[in-house]
Structures are given as C-alpha cells and as structure tokens.
Amino acid sequence: MTAPLIRIEHLTRQFQSGGGFLSRPRSMLAVRDVSLGIARGEAVGVVGESGCGKSTLARLVLRLIEPTSGRVSFDGTDLATLSATALRRMRRRMAMVFQDPYSSLDPRHTLTQVLAEPFQVQRQPLPPGTIAALLAEVGLPEGLADSHPQQLSGGQRQRVGIARALALRPDFLVLDEPTASLDVSIQAQIIALLADLRGRLGLTCLFISHDLGLVRYFCDRIVVMYLGAVVEVLPDPAAAPRHPYTHALMDARFAPDPAQRKRLAPLSGEIPSPFALPAGCAFAARCPHATDLCRRESPRLSDDPAHPVACFHPL
Amino acid sequence: MTALLDLASVSVSIGSAPLLDSISLRVDRGQIVGLVGESGSGKSLTAMAAMGLLPLIGGRVTGGNVRFDGQDMALMTDTQRRVLRGRRIGFVTQNPMTALDPVQRIGEQVDVVSRLHLGLPQAAARVRTLDLLTQLRIPDAASVAEAWPHQLSGGMKQRIVIAMALAGEPDLIIADEPTTALDVTVQAQIIQILGALVRDRGLALLLITHDMGVVAQVCDRVAVLYAGRLAEEGPVSDIFAAPAHPYTSALIGCIPQDGMAQGSLRGIPGAVPSALAMPPGCRFHPRCERASDLCRTVVPAPESCGQGTVACHHAGVIA
Ligand SMILES: Nc1ncnc2c1ncn2[C@@H]1O[C@H](COP(=O)(O)OP(=O)(O)OP(=O)(O)O)[C@@H](O)[C@H]1O
Ligand code: SF4
Ligand code: SF4
Ligand SMILES: [Mg+2]
Numbered sequence: 001m002t003a004p005l006i007r008i009e010h011l012t013r014q015f016q017s018g019g020g021f022l023s024r025p026r027s028m029l030a031v032r033d034v035s036l037g038i039a040r041g042e043a044v045g046v047v048g049e050s051g052c053g054k055s056t057l058a059r060l061v062l063r064l065i066e067p068t069s070g071r072v073s074f075d076g077t078d079l080a081t082l083s084a085t086a087l088r089r090m091r092r093r094m095a096m097v098f099q100d101p102y103s104s105l106d107p108r109h110t111l112t113q114v115l116a117e118p119f120q121v122q123r124q125p126l127p128p129g130t131i132a133a134l135l136a137e138v139g140l141p142e143g144l145a146d147s148h149p150q151q152l153s154g155g156q157r158q159r160v161g162i163a164r165a166l167a168l169r170p171d172f173l174v175l176d177e178p179t180a181s182l183d184v185s186i187q188a189q190i191i192a193l194l195a196d197l198r199g200r201l202g203l204t205c206l207f208i209s210h211d212l213g214l215v216r217y218f219c220d221r222i223v224v225m226y227l228g229a230v231v232e233v234l235p236d237p238a239a240a241p242r243h244p245y246t247h248a249l250m251d252a253r254f255a256p257d258p259a260q261r262k263r264l265a266p267l268s269g270e271i272p273s274p275f276a277l278p279a280g281c282a283f284a285a286r287c288p289h290a291t292d293l294c295r296r297e298s299p300r301l302s303d304d305p306a307h308p309v310a311c312f313h314p315l
Numbered sequence: 316m317t318a319l320l321d322l323a324s325v326s327v328s329i330g331s332a333p334l335l336d337s338i339s340l341r342v343d344r345g346q347i348v349g350l351v352g353e354s355g356s357g358k359s360l361t362a363m364a365a366m367g368l369l370p371l372i373g374g375r376v377t378g379g380n381v382r383f384d385g386q387d388m389a390l391m392t393d394t395q396r397r398v399l400r401g402r403r404i405g406f407v408t409q410n411p412m413t414a415l416d417p418v419q420r421i422g423e424q425v426d427v428v429s430r431l432h433l434g435l436p437q438a439a440a441r442v443r444t445l446d447l448l449t450q451l452r453i454p455d456a457a458s459v460a461e462a463w464p465h466q467l468s469g470g471m472k473q474r475i476v477i478a479m480a481l482a483g484e485p486d487l488i489i490a491d492e493p494t495t496a497l498d499v500t501v502q503a504q505i506i507q508i509l510g511a512l513v514r515d516r517g518l519a520l521l522l523i524t525h526d527m528g529v530v531a532q533v534c535d536r537v538a539v540l541y542a543g544r545l546a547e548e549g550p551v552s553d554i555f556a557a558p559a560h561p562y563t564s565a566l567i568g569c570i571p572q573d574g575m576a577q578g579s580l581r582g583i584p585g586a587v588p589s590a591l592a593m594p595p596g597c598r599f600h601p602r603c604e605r606a607s608d609l610c611r612t613v614v615p616a617p618e619s620c621g622q623g624t625v626a627c628h629h630a631g632v633i634a
Contacts, residue, residue: 050498189584195580217571249499
C-alpha cells in the first residue's frame with residue numbers, strides 16, 4: 001500500500017473560554033485524539049452536528065492553527081518540523097474552500113486581484129492567461145474578471161472561492177461546508193462542479209459537512225464526529241452504520257418521497273456541554289442502547305481497519 | 316366548504332417592487348400544506364400576507380384577497396386582525412430567540428398566551444403549559460418552566476415557541492422554516508412532533524420550508540413558488556410521483572439521494588432572478604430545459620391538473 005498523502009496522528013486541540021473577572025477560565029477539547037490517513041486521490045468526508053469540531057479539524061490539518069498535541073504529516077513531512085518559509089512553500093500544495101463566500105472574499109478586490117493573490121503570497125509569477133483559464137474552469141464568464149465579489153450571486157462567489165483555491169494547482173483541497181449558505185439548486189451545481197474538478201485534477205479532498213446525504217454523494221470514506229471525537233469511519237458511502245449516533249444521523253434524513261414516510265425513534269436527552277463532558281460515552285445521554293458500562297467507561301475507536309467504530313454495543 | 320385560509324390571486328408589493336404575483340393558496344382544516352421555493356421566491360412574504368402583517372415590513376396587498384374562515388382580512392379592523400393572529404393563528408418563526416423574551420421565565424411566557432387568549436386563570440394556565448411541554452416531549456417540564464431562555468438549547472427553545480403557538484388553541488399554525496437553525500437530528504424530531512400534534516388536534520398547518528424531504532415526510536399538499544409566482548400546487552403524493560412543472564422536478568432532483576451515481580447531481584443552471592429584473596414570459600425560462608419561444612414571451616396561466624394546479628406551457632411533457 002502506498003503511504004497516505006495526509007497522515008493525522010492523535011490530533012487534539014484544546015480551547016479556553018471565559019476567564020474574565022470573577023470567572024474561572026473553562027477549557028474544552030474541540031478535537032479529541034483524532035487519527036486518520038487520507039490516500040492520494042481519495043475524498044474523505046467529515047460529518048457531525050454543529051460544534052463537533054469539524055472546522056477545527058480542518059484548520060488543524062492545514063496548520064492554520066496549532067494542535068495542543070498530536071501531529072499532521074503531508075506527503076511524509078511532519079508539518080510541525082517545517083520552518084515558516086518551508087511551511088509557506090508546502091502550502092502551495094494545499095488549499096481551502098470556506099463555507100461563507102461572502103466573508104472569505106475581499107470586497108475591494110476585483111476577481112482578477114482575488115485570483116492573482118495566491119501567486120503573490122507564494123511569490124510566483126502569474127502565467128499569462130491564468131485568470132481567464134481559472135474563471136472558465138469554474139464556469140464563470142471571462143467578462144466578470146473586473147467585477148467585485150459583491151456584484152456576484154452567492155453561487156458565483158463560491159465558484160470564485162473554488163477558482164482561488166485551485167489557482168496554484170494544489171494536491172489537497174479542504175472544503176469546509178462549501179455549500180451550506182446556498183440554495184439547493186445552487187448547492188447541487190457547486191457539488192457537480194467540485195466532483196468534476198476532483199476527477200479531472202486528481203484532487204485529494206477533505207469534505208466537511210453537516211449533511212450526510214451530500215457527504216455520501218461526494219466522498220469515498222466518511223468520518224463521523226461527535227463532540228470532538230471520531231465515533232465511526234464508514235469505509236464506503238453505502239456502508240450500514242454501526243454507531244448509534246451515525247444511525248440517528250441517517251434516520252434524520254427525510255427522502256423526497258412520500259411513500260417512504262417514517263416514524264423516528266426519538267433521541268431523548270440533550271447534547272452535553274463540551275465544557276463538562278460526562279464520564280463514559282459522550283453519546284450515552286441520547287443513546288437508546290446505553291448501558292451502565294457506557295455511562296462509566298469511554299469506548300475507544302476499534303482497531304478494526306475495515307470499519308472502525310467507538311461503541312460498546314455496535315449495531 | 317369554506318377554506319380556513321384562502322389566498323385568492325394575491326399580489327403584494329413593497330414600495331414599487333412587485334414581489335408576489337397572483338398567488339392562490341388554500342389551507343383546509345386538518346390539513347398540512349407545505350410552501351416551498353428557493354430563497355427570494357416569496358415564501359415568507361406569503362406568510363406575512365396570510366397573517367395581515369405586511370404593513371410591518373412596508374408591504375401591501377395590491378390585488379386579490381386573503382380570507383380567514385370566510386372573512387376578508389382587508390375588511391377587518393387592526394384590532395380584529397390582532398385578535399385573530401393571537402387567538403386563531405399561531406406563528407412559529409425561524410429563529411426561536413426572536414420569539415422569546417430573554418428576561419422572562421419560560422413557563423410565564425407560555426402561560427400568558429392562554430391567559431390572554433383563553434381567559435384562563437394563572438393556575439389553570441400553568442397546568443396547560445406543563446401539559447403542552449410534556450406533549451412536546453420536553454423532559455422534566457416543571458423545571459424547564461422555571462428556566463430562563465438562555466439556559467435551553469436551540470431545539471428546546473424552538474419547542475417552547477411551538478408550545479406558545481399552540482397555547483391559544485389556534486385553528487391554524489403558520490411555521491416559517493421552523494427548524495432551519497437547528498441540528499439535523501433535532502430538526503427531524505421537531506418536524507415529526509409538530510406534524511403529530513397538528514394531526515392529533517385536527518389543526519391546520521402552513522409549513523414553509525426549502526426542504527423537499529420535509530414536505531414529503533409530513534405534508535398533505537404542497538405549493539411550489541418561483542420568483543414570486545406559483546409554479547405548481549397539489550397533493551404531495553401526486554407531485555412527488557409525477558411533478559408536472561419543470562421547476563418542481565428540478566428541485567426534487569437537487570437532493571442527493573442514497574445510491575445516486577456520481578455525476579448524476581446537476582443542479583439547476585443559473586440563479587433566481589432579482590425582483591427588479593424579472594425575465595418576461597415565464598420567469599423560469601432562462602433556467603428551464605423545456606423553454607420554448609412561447610415561454611420567453613407569454614406568462615403561463617395557472618391551469619388545473621389532476622387534483623392540483625400548474626402554471627407551465629409545457630407541463631408534464633418530458634423534455
Ligand atoms: N477559537 C476558539 N476559541 C474557543 N473555542 C473555540 C474556538 N474555535 C472553536 N471553538 C469551539 O470548539 C468547538 C468545535 O468548533 P468547530 O467550529 O470546530 O465546530 P464545527 O463542527 O465546525 O461546527 P459547525 O457545524 O457549527 O461549523 C465548539 O464548541 C466551538 O465553540
Ligand atoms: S457506547 Fe453505549 S452509549 Fe455510546 S453509542 Fe455505544 S451503545 Fe450508545
Ligand atoms: S412555461 Fe416554459 S419555461 Fe416556464 S417552466 Fe414551463 S416549459 Fe419551462
Ligand atoms: Mg464549522
């Protein structure tokens with residue numbers, strides 16, 4: 001087997017909050033001991049609900065923030081060992097598409113300036129014809145080159161975000177909820193574009209979303225996170241869930257077919273505060289299969305390389 | 316039978332911008348009607364028109380009329396409309412925080428609805444509140460009633476807003492994207508609880524959503540809006556089995572489904588037009604794969620189709 005392009009090992013990130021006058025700072029683990037390899041050309045999805053640590057994981061992987069512990073290697077090199085210059089050079093090979101095409105593009109810049117910026121940051125010459133080629137690649141007319149982001153629709157802006165990410169021909173693309181702020185018709189356009197680009201450019205992708213349906217459509221393998229930790233890795237998009245939380249996520253999707261109406265098994269309890277995680281399994285308060293063991297001890301992600309799951313009573 | 320809520324060819328403008336063009340929609344007692352469309356299609360505006368709240372946002376009805384239980388809302392006094400809204404129409408907004416008073420305990424906020432609209436004394440109002448919270452599957456209702464809004468999760472807060480909408484024993488509930496701000500697992504449960512409560516009590520529900528999955532799951536009928544006009548309306552079972560309007564079928568096709576092959580998701584080309592630059596003829600024509608010259612010049616009139624209505628020159632024809 002070839003070495004993975006990205007190797008994530010025991011990655012953990014702690015955040016402090018509060019700690020003002022009269023209050024003690026509280027700390028929480030936004031990402032807890034996450035390990036994962038991503039093979040060249042593979043698209044790995046990360047799903048989970050708001051606050052489960054998806055974006056923090058993305059930023060750690062690109063080393064936009066520092067881990068509290070653990071490490072990330074890119075093509076065999078531990079990113080922590082790189083000097084600032086070497087890290088910048090390595091960044092040519094990785095790029096990110098953000099959720100919000102509104103705040104991630106500078107409104108004072110024209111699209112030409114937006115797309116030329118990655119070359120400036122990397123101190124690389126801008127080959128002639130690049131801007132037009134990038135616009136065409138994401139399906140935007142060349143005539144928009146002198147427009148500003150606020151003159152574009154949400155879907156067009158996200159296309160610009162994708163063109164900017166692709167400007168330096170990265171090997172690895174992180175997509176953090178790239179369609180969450182778009183209407184379904186535009187979301188489907190953008191996903192179709194990304195799937196096409198991924199195939200043509202042979203990109204390796206980390207695709208983050210709270211929408212399991214999208215992730216199953218786009219990805220080869222799916223990581224499910226709950227409160228900072230990986231609870232299951234689905235080996236392929238059609239795999240049946242083994243973790244009760246993944247099962248609940250799948251159950252919560254309503255197919256656009258009135259013949260498939262269902263009665264959901266209700267999840268009773270509340271999501272615990274990340275600042276006060278209970279002992280034992282973090283999902284126990286909401287899990288229909290929880291036992292005393294679950295409330296006492298914390299399940300570890302199984303070593304089963306085919307289908308890892310962190311549950312004492314997998315389905 | 317008179318419809319509970321009946322919008323007949325309602326047009327709405329804000330300032331000089333015509334935003335809704337001749338929308339017809341009815342909701343009968345005991346019925347759950349979904350109102351779908353992309354952002355900017357006029358879903359919330361239709362809800363505001365149905366509640367007589369357009370003046371709040373500087374809008375007005377420029378054509379057609381809105382009737383509630385046979386009464387023309389335009390002929391009511393402000394007071395009559397206000398009483399109607401609290402007593403007979405319950406409203407659930409997208410963001411529960413805007414509907415809750417941050418400095419009043421949860422229980423008191425629900426109590427006040429039945430005190431005001433049903434004239435219940437405080438003790439009876441509280442019994443009713445606790446009963447409602449329990450029906451909404453809120454664990455430990457008595458202590459939740461003593462809590463402040465900020466102590467509750469988003470999903471819990473939205474259930475409280477639903478309890479407030481139900482507390483006045485309304486005939487109709489209008490819910491505008493009631494779960495959009497919530498996590499997926501919580502969304503699914505709230506939709507299910509809301510649907511079940513409405514059915515058990517024989518109430519009517521107008522459910523505004525952009526999610527075709529939610530419509531298929533709980534609604535009896537669905538109205539599809541596009542750029543301020545009604546594209547198609549009819550029974551959910553018919554429309555999902557065989558959408559007659561190209562926009563409806565394209566919307567359903569935008570949802571990634573299990574087992575869908577890579578490359579089969581295409582989306583709808585282009586974007587919703589702005590209110591200030593509506594295309595002539597059928598407003599969907601720049602994005603429609605069935606568009607003909609007729610579509611580019613002549614507005615398609617709504618025509619009946621099975622048990623529903625569709626506004627398209629080439630309805631039902633597979634391109
Ligand atoms: N800079 C920060 N300082 C303190 N806490 C933070 C910081 N960034 C994230 N967190 C906390 O870490 C947890 C994980 O956040 P993260 O943004 O990674 O979640 P997410 O899964 O991306 O959520 P969403 O779906 O809402 O985007 C949250 O509880 C969040 O409040
Ligand atoms: S470990 Fe126990 S509580 Fe946790 S998910 Fe598995 S069965 Fe449920
Ligand atoms: S009227 Fe024409 S353009 Fe409009 S939806 Fe029908 S076929 Fe398409
Ligand atoms: Mg995030």
